[in-house]
Amino acid sequence: MTAHADNQMPEIKGIIENVYKYLHRRKEYINGLNVFPVPDGDTGLNMTLTMQGALANMPEYDGKIISNGEYLRDFAGQMLMNSRGCSGVILALYCHGLSEVIVNGDFSPANIHKALENGYQKAYQGTDNPREGTILTLMYAFKEKFGELMAEEEDFAAIIRKCIPHLKSVLDKTPDMLPVLKQAGVVDSGGAGFLIILEGLEREINFKQSNGGEVRASTILNAIKNIRKQIQSSTSNIKNNHLGGLHINGGLEKINNIKLRDIISDFQHYSGNMLNQSKKKLLKEAWLNDLKEMESTWDPHIQYRYCTEFVVKSDKISSQEEIRQLVEGYGDSVIVLNSSDLYKVHIHTNKPDAVFTDVAKYGELVFTKVDDMKKQHRNFISHDTIEYERESSIFCIVSGLGFKKILEELGADHVFCYGKKKPSVEQLVKAINQLKAKNVIAAADDQDILMSLKYAASLCKSNVQIVESKSVISLISMLMAASNDLNVNNMSFISKLNDIRYCGISRAVRETKAADGTIVKKGDFFTIYDHNIICSGKHIKEVAVQSIEKLAQNENLVTLYKGIPAKKDNSLLPELRSLFPDKEFEEYYGGQYQYHYYITFE
Amino acid sequence: MNKRILIITGDNLGLSREQIDYPDIEILKYPVLVDGNEYRQSAEYDAAWLVEKYVKEGVVAKSSSIIKGELIDVVEANKDRYDLIVHVVMSSVMSAATFAVAENVREMYKKTIPIINIDSRQLVTGVGNVLMGVIDIIKEHDDADDIVRLSQEIVHNTYSYMVVPDLNYLARGGRIGKAKALMGSVLRIIPILGLMGDDEEGIIVPLDRGRTFQQVNQKMIDLMKAKMAEKSATQIQRIILNDFGDNQEAVSDLKERLKSLPCKEMIHGKADLVAVVHCGPKAYFFAITV
Numbered sequence: 001m002t003a004h005a006d007n008q009m010p011e012i013k014g015i016i017e018n019v020y021k022y023l024h025r026r027k028e029y030i031n032g033l034n035v036f037p038v039p040d041g042d043t044g045l046n047m048t049l050t051m052q053g054a055l056a057n058m059p060e061y062d063g064k065i066i067s068n069g070e071y072l073r074d075f076a077g078q079m080l081m082n083s084r085g086c087s088g089v090i091l092a093l094y095c096h097g098l099s100e101v102i103v104n105g106d107f108s109p110a111n112i113h114k115a116l117e118n119g120y121q122k123a124y125q126g127t128d129n130p131r132e133g134t135i136l137t138l139m140y141a142f143k144e145k146f147g148e149l150m151a152e153e154e155d156f157a158a159i160i161r162k163c164i165p166h167l168k169s170v171l172d173k174t175p176d177m178l179p180v181l182k183q184a185g186v187v188d189s190g191g192a193g194f195l196i197i198l199e200g201l202e203r204e205i206n207f208k209q210s211n212g213g214e215v216r217a218s219t220i221l222n223a224i225k226n227i228r229k230q231i232q233s234s235t236s237n238i239k240n241n242h243l244g245g246l247h248i249n250g251g252l253e254k255i256n257n258i259k260l261r262d263i264i265s266d267f268q269h270y271s272g273n274m275l276n277q278s279k280k281k282l283l284k285e286a287w288l289n290d291l292k293e294m295e296s297t298w299d300p301h302i303q304y305r306y307c308t309e310f311v312v313k314s315d316k317i318s319s320q321e322e323i324r325q326l327v328e329g330y331g332d333s334v335i336v337l338n339s340s341d342l343y344k345v346h347i348h349t350n351k352p353d354a355v356f357t358d359v360a361k362y363g364e365l366v367f368t369k370v371d372d373m374k375k376q377h378r379n380f381i382s383h384d385t386i387e388y389e390r391e392s393s394i395f396c397i398v399s400g401l402g403f404k405k406i407l408e409e410l411g412a413d414h415v416f417c418y419g420k421k422k423p424s425v426e427q428l429v430k431a432i433n434q435l436k437a438k439n440v441i442a443a444a445d446d447q448d449i450l451m452s453l454k455y456a457a458s459l460c461k462s463n464v465q466i467v468e469s470k471s472v473i474s475l476i477s478m479l480m481a482a483s484n485d486l487n488v489n490n491m492s493f494i495s496k497l498n499d500i501r502y503c504g505i506s507r508a509v510r511e512t513k514a515a516d517g518t519i520v521k522k523g524d525f526f527t528i529y530d531h532n533i534i535c536s537g538k539h540i541k542e543v544a545v546q547s548i549e550k551l552a553q554n555e556n557l558v559t560l561y562k563g564i565p566a567k568k569d570n571s572l573l574p575e576l577r578s579l580f581p582d583k584e585f586e587e588y589y590g591g592q593y594q595y596h597y598y599i600t601f602e
Numbered sequence: 603m604n605k606r607i608l609i610i611t612g613d614n615l616g617l618s619r620e621q622i623d624y625p626d627i628e629i630l631k632y633p634v635l636v637d638g639n640e641y642r643q644s645a646e647y648d649a650a651w652l653v654e655k656y657v658k659e660g661v662v663a664k665s666s667s668i669i670k671g672e673l674i675d676v677v678e679a680n681k682d683r684y685d686l687i688v689h690v691v692m693s694s695v696m697s698a699a700t701f702a703v704a705e706n707v708r709e710m711y712k713k714t715i716p717i718i719n720i721d722s723r724q725l726v727t728g729v730g731n732v733l734m735g736v737i738d739i740i741k742e743h744d745d746a747d748d749i750v751r752l753s754q755e756i757v758h759n760t761y762s763y764m765v766v767p768d769l770n771y772l773a774r775g776g777r778i779g780k781a782k783a784l785m786g787s788v789l790r791i792i793p794i795l796g797l798m799g800d801d802e803e804g805i806i807v808p809l810d811r812g813r814t815f816q817q818v819n820q821k822m823i824d825l826m827k828a829k830m831a832e833k834s835a836t837q838i839q840r841i842i843l844n845d846f847g848d849n850q851e852a853v854s855d856l857k858e859r860l861k862s863l864p865c866k867e868m869i870h871g872k873a874d875l876v877a878v879v880h881c882g883p884k885a886y887f888f889a890i891t892v
Contacts, residue, residue: 476789555814559813
């Protein structure tokens with residue numbers, strides 16, 4: 001491999017990008033195999049996001065010529081910092097190990113073998129409780145086979161090509177090494193992802209095509225239900241039936257779930273045979289037991305619910321072991337990575353906040369991420385699984401069309417406008433699911449919607465963080481503080497909800513009493529500030545003037561957000577401008593139904 | 603300092619000649635085209651003049667790269683009087699043409715006099731900060747390699763913060779970078795833009811936004827404090843602040859807030875025509891070196 005003279009970027013850049021695309025296209029297949037350590041169906045996504053994050057953060061190099069080895073070193077560094085989930089972290093460690101050796105630009109088989117050894121060692125040492133039957137087994141098998149084939153091949157591309165069939169056979173054996181895989185009838189998802197990366201690499205180097213069958217977890221669960229029914233009803237032939245989305249007309253070999261394939265095969269073979277009743281009964285029981293075992297694997301007890309990751313910048317922590325000891329009491333699947341004074345930690349825990357609080361005592365948390373694996377698991381096994389397309393989204397719920405537009409332009413990914421009628425749980429679930437985001441920050445302009453939103457959050461497929469906002473002005477305040485390229489690294493904008501002081505002017509539909517005992521007559525205008533009626537009157541102008549006099553302190557900017565009841569009123573703004581010449585006024589259409597005006601003070 | 607060193611720079615650096623404590627300096631004037639006519643910075647045609655033209659006449663203005671012939675004239679006139687020329691150039695990302703001219707002239711004179719082109723990776727007050735930092739270096743060192751190495755540290759540690767109420771001016775000049783995302787909002791928002799010396803891309807980035815100048819001023823102070831913490835800096839070496847005289851309340855507020863920061867030297871510099879071309883009325887900006 002050499003650096004290209006035309007664009008000064010190394011050849012390996014294109015290869016890595018294409019391998020990433022190859023992996024990305026197959027991520028759902030990998031997700032569908034994910035039962036270990038937790039069946040949350042995101043192995044493919046995590047591996048993909050790890051590569052995607054690394055590619056997105058690669059430096060521009062400003063026309064500087066860099067070698068393939070240097071590019072790989074930088075890419076591996078970015079992988080470490082952008083790694084997601086167990087498999088992503090292990091892959092990043094492996095790549096880091098490879099790059100430490102290959103940075104010298106030597107792509108000879110001997111040097112690559114050395115790099116594979118180093119990559120495996122880094123991945124193995126960095127993994128908490130390393131197990132056979134996982135991605136580590138594939139990494140080990142790869143370097144062993146590569147070393148063996150070096151004796152007969154000089155070209156590393158040819159060696160990789162020859163390694164792949166062997167690694168496929170190793171992957172097929174992973175269920176024998178890890179009982180949970182056997183129980184679920186799958187091969188290891190991380191290992192499968194690793195093999196796909198190698199296939200992509202081999203394809204890039206040798207321009208070959210490869211194929212892969214994909215069956216979703218939900219399809220498998222559906223098939224289990226259908227097969228159970230047919231076994232129980234003693235149907236003799238299921239060959240031409242559709243098993244809840246699993247089509248077997250093309251032959252059983254297309255079903256990539258080994259256990260399911262065996263059960264269907266046995267069932268088809270024996271059910272038509274002339275066996276005695278007791279033998280048939282025993283076989284039935286065995287098949288039903290197998291099916292039950294499979295089902296339980298896909299629906300496990302998740303001991304630690306939150307897949308938690310963080311990066312802490314610290315000069316108080318002296319080693320990876322020290323930070324491991326600090327957090328390991330909180331859960332399992334601990335992986336620690338280190339680069340100068342930055343430590344990246346992955347852990348499955350039930351107390352992510354406590355972990356963050358503890359770690360923050362030792363340095364600055366520069367990145368945090370929490371995934372609810374129970375929720376991801378529910379999505380994973382459901383019939384309408386969502387393929388997440390982005391990491392995070394902001395979802396807002398407002399009454400007015402004017403506010404919808406304002407919030408969208410301030411960075412909300414979707415604003416649900418409900419008009420007069422508050423949204424149903426079903427509408428909210430649908431809207432949140434349509435975002436196809438792994439994490440959703442949801443906020444409504446009315447506290448009455450919170451209950452529905454909370455229920456919707458429990459039903460939808462994303463991790464939903466509900467922001468308990470009081471009004472649409474809180475949403476504006478929050479979004480003003482959000483960066484345009486929202487990511488999970490910085491959610492501090494949520495704390496900015498109450499940064500804008502405001503009041504609302506409405507009209508009384510019945511007689512009521514203000515906090516100070518003043519009677520507000522039916523039809524009068526009144527101002528609500530901080531849940532209290534602070535003034536009222538016959539005319540909207542006098543109420544607005546009183547409100548500004550009472551509430552405007554040092555703020556210079558007074559903004560009117562006009563609602564539907566005041567849509568045709570164009571007189572208030574010029575009058576206020578002339579009455580308060582030292583203040584700056586702006587007016588926007590909010591389109592809210594309840595309030596004639598919201599008035600903000602900034 | 604044993605070597606005789608001449609500094610060359612452009613006039614979009616946010617400082618007047620009197621504010622630069624170095625005798626051997628040549629400041630090239632960038633051409634500015636206003637409705638098709640060329641102007642150069644002068645007592646008559648200054649930042650306030652162009653702001654007024656923008657506000658009252660709605661003129662269209664643009665700037666051009668430095669003129670190669672003028673740079674050659676400066677080098678030609680001084681090549682026998684100095685041992686070394688250091689040219690502090692505006693960001694090569696923002697004006698590749700200007701940097702190319704500088705490099706071209708360096709190549710032309712490589713057998714006559716050594717020229718070091720320092721890519722400030724900055725605009726206006728940021729260029730001023732890098733220039734002042736380079737002068738500090740030259741007062742202590744005259745070895746070319748030392749000057750290059752230490753100047754890179756200054757470039758890396760210089761950060762610009764800009765309040766640009768109307769992003770259309772920046773967009774017209776093609777320098778808006780990632781701040782484009784802040785354009786076209788229904789709500790009037792005041793963007794805070796940055797040009798960070800440690801940013802590999804070296805383009806203008808949106809840092810934050812606010813609805814009032816007081817808000818954005820406080821946000822800039824917070825951003826600076828965060829940057830200082832990130833760099834483990836306890837003191838700012840220098841702040842250079844610029845405005846066009848048309849937003850005095852906001853600028854006074856900012857100055858007061860800046861005084862709360864630990865800083866060795868704060869200079870309220872002088873904005874030039876090019877800054878007005880790209881930032882438009884009511885803009886103000888400053889750069890820090892930590």
